[in-house]
Amino acid sequence: MTRKLLKTRSIAPLLRIDPASTLSLQAQLRTRIVEAINASVLVPGRRLPSSRKLASELGISRNTASLAYQQLIADGHLVARERSGVFVADSPVLVKHPARAIASRSHDDTASEARTKMHAQLATSVGFRCPPDWQKYRYPFIEGRYDQSLFPVAEWREASRLALGVKEIETWSIDDGDADDEMLIEEIRTKLLPRRGITARPDEILITAGEQQALHLLAELFARPGITLGMEEPGLPSMRELVALRAAEARYLDIDEDGLIVGPEISECDIVHVSPSRQRPTGVTMSMKRREALIAAANTNDFLIIEDDFECEMNYLREAQPALHAMTGGERVLYVAALSKLLAPGIRLGYLVAPADVISAARRLRGLTTKRPSPNNQRTAAYFLSLGHYDAMLTRLNRVCEQRLIALRDALNHYRPESIAIPPVDGGTAYWVKGPDGLDANRLVKAAEAKGMVIEPASDYFADPVGRKNMFRLGITSLPVDRIRPGVELLSQVMRDLGTETGDGRMAEHDHLAGTAVRKALSGATLLYKTVYGEPCTIEVRRNGTLVGRAGYANEDRDEGKWWIEGDRWYRSWDRWAYGESAGFFVAVEGDALYWLNDDGRVVDGAVIVSERTQSA
């Protein structure tokens, strides 16, 4: 009877082992025993079964049980007494529960009082938020999230292992000072900055928790009532908020396809925040002419520039421009950048390059707000860079992103949902999409979400969102390339449905030509139109039934195909373009304007007929 009772007191049921866990059996066993001690289920002095007995009860090897005990004894959770066994230590947990009973209570009572004293601006809610379960969506066209396959697992592990060497730990764990990791500073100074044309001394560089902290430190250092800060419109919402928190004046500067427009209002600024490599959020790159104009304006009007060198390492469609900081006159540029976005969600490291006295003040402010960014991550990143893993990662990442971005561009060009437009980009990870004027992007986001698609509306990026409700962003970091085309096709359909629902009658319907008239209008014609990303494209519709297409400013892209008539529809089939698939459209002509129509008689695309008469003459 007693034996039976003892047997029922087996601790095995407490120590549930999960075969699917990523933890080793031994680590699981230790975790469970520590939990049971913490929860006072295993009390001090309690004798544990022998490792042999525990192993047989749990169906694990004796070695595993024995090693777990050994570690727990070494850690002081258990004690071994010779010849009598293993016991829970007398004071295994350092700080005991205070004697005072813990009343379980809600904090809601004080919420209201606290709220009255809280900074009103920070208590208000934000705009669009990516659904936390975005990974469950089939088409997550969302930026800043990365599909798992891209993370350099083995390489980061190697760097971590090196940074966990005993001598290494000494460099980052002992000193609570404000100095950054010297090795990381050297890697940035000698490898990353020279690629941007920048030379800097170590005391002109500060490591930050991502570029966001660099922007925060600069805002705190320079923005205050009486100071006017120029910002891009559209631009980074967090920058606007930082400026508002400091109660500085904001001046919004428009963006076009060449980046920030350097107009007369810039002379009113004390500081201008600009993202020239890849404008946040439109993705456009600032042209060299504009860069020179900006620097000249800064010199004339004596303002400082915060250069937010976002995605400077992701130019795969065109060569990178040097940083503003590297240009003549760049001394007044405070330079902000970050290690690749691919590392950013998990390891947030950025850097600020500025005159030594600005760095010194920023370092002091950093000490008041967060102290220096995780020194262990700084050293790991230093190894990751020095071993060449960082460059290798960028090469892989850019190859993948280039493929996806072109796939997105081509799909948008192919499906052209509701006459959208996208600006030209040199690279990056997203397209800024402008829809027809009547589009309500917030409604589109909701309708798309119902179809398994995550899309970011663009209105949050505008200080003045009035009349800017028709824009949204499509990112490519978080979905594989083969989802992009079907995703855009679906998006196109959602946009069409939405347009119909709203009864938006912008799209005039046209009467289509009969088959013979189509042949007469098109055979031998040359058609001129623009890609959705703004490049010119000509199509020769040859009398012999072939097509020759040329796209790009230098006709850099060329394709051939066939055309024919079936009923009243004009069909075409390119070798590569339009996914090499044949498609047929009704056709309408008004003057020299040609419209391709779908089955409902709605315009799908348009072109200008430039040489019908001459060729057919």
Place this chain on the structure above:
Amino acid sequence: MTRKLLKTRSIAPLLRIDPASTLSLQAQLRTRIVEAINASVLVPGRRLPSSRKLASELGISRNTASLAYQQLIADGHLVARERSGVFVADSPVLVKHPARAIASRSHDDTASEARTKMHAQLATSVGFRCPPDWQKYRYPFIEGRYDQSLFPVAEWREASRLALGVKEIETWSIDDGDADDEMLIEEIRTKLLPRRGITARPDEILITAGEQQALHLLAELFARPGITLGMEEPGLPSMRELVALRAAEARYLDIDEDGLIVGPEISECDIVHVSPSRQRPTGVTMSMKRREALIAAANTNDFLIIEDDFECEMNYLREAQPALHAMTGGERVLYVAALSKLLAPGIRLGYLVAPADVISAARRLRGLTTKRPSPNNQRTAAYFLSLGHYDAMLTRLNRVCEQRLIALRDALNHYRPESIAIPPVDGGTAYWVKGPDGLDANRLVKAAEAKGMVIEPASDYFADPVGRKNMFRLGITSLPVDRIRPGVELLSQVMRDLGTETGDGRMAEHDHLAGTAVRKALSGATLLYKTVYGEPCTIEVRRNGTLVGRAGYANEDRDEGKWWIEGDRWYRSWDRWAYGESAGFFVAVEGDALYWLNDDGRVVDGAVIVSERTQSA
């Protein structure tokens, strides 16, 4: 001839291998090759020697050379061409140096302009700074730095390894959102907070980059013009600066041996910042009576409390008190704590517990300033806690710190340099030392530094340092226990020398008694005095030449010894006290006051003769 030339082109000299490096030979080789490619010393297309040849030139194994090549090929830095060898890849580095020539220039030109726009307060310099080479000092009595032996190397490595599992990386590397690591939140919620008596829901907890970020977020949320913030005096300089940056009103509240004094001026506060577990910097613990008074005052006057639960896990001399947050009325307490200081220099993680709407606003502000603290470190810390390593580390750390703190206390009591006083503490890692009124701690710090000692002056901790120049702190985290006694002895000597130099005449000289008079005055007397840490101590000087000593409020410490006279000097030798060493002093008596004098006739210590007559009668 050509062969010879080719031979001199060996790349081996570029690839210096350092046998003392902590990097493996293979990793060193890769680092050097990547460096040479980056520096354009190895140009694209350049053929590398065979792994066999390279190995023989460098005196390393062929396997090492071959593995290094393989990894560099996999990373895209090198390419292997069948039958012809290994070459530098054509575009090994992603972003090329911009064509524009890089003018090497100094930034100093703009420094002055930048400075005029910079926040004046942040541009000013700070007070005391620990020398960066403090590890070279023999007696680094400095807090916040840890000697290497204490870091839990193997345990942190195990947790890191687990957090680097493929599935784990997925949890922390994909999503750029603002949510904290759920596993870490659970560990804090269910293991750490209950020890402080605190229950909280997950949405009432925010992870911060150390406690400093939590304080910064609260300052930013609540402090502004028109809000009065009560702060401890002496207190945390960074808290004062945060309040000043927000231009809020500051009200300074004095500290005594029971912690914050809850006086009438507290009613003017909207928020009070307090460190009840271990007051920063004096180390005193707030008494339960004062805690109740503070909560009552908060309820009466409707103010919020920021509870800075500094070193709540380091109470080895007395039991910990529960947190203010856990007390009745604790709903108005915003609770701030951090993982052990031992981890803090390298892995900076803290947490804020507050009502959900405060947490939500703080999370938003964190997004604007730094985004969430390193997710990889969050997950590693979660494993470190769940495996029980954190508790084991604390147990070890507290054992070491207790030993050192008692050694420091006893040494201060023994050498009593220049009539210092230290407050009673329940644990912690430093003593707050008050010297004689005339002491200039800044001069002491410099004089001590010249003798190989690092000491922190206390004046930075005072908002109003006038009349507080005589205080300093002695920390014990960064020097081994056997350096403490000689360090204090040396300090005592430095203080004496300094006193002499300044010609500070406070220490009245006394004429000492002759040997016979000493015997008459002391034999059979009971002497009453106070330890330097404020505890009473009685010594019976028995006629038979023995001594009996009792110390502490409950006479908890007891020792015996011997006394005798040699010439005019009174000698004593305790069994344990005063390190069991004999020492002789001259003696002076004025009324019932007794003074022990050194060879120069200066007072070393004093006592009250309470029962000479009665015993001798």
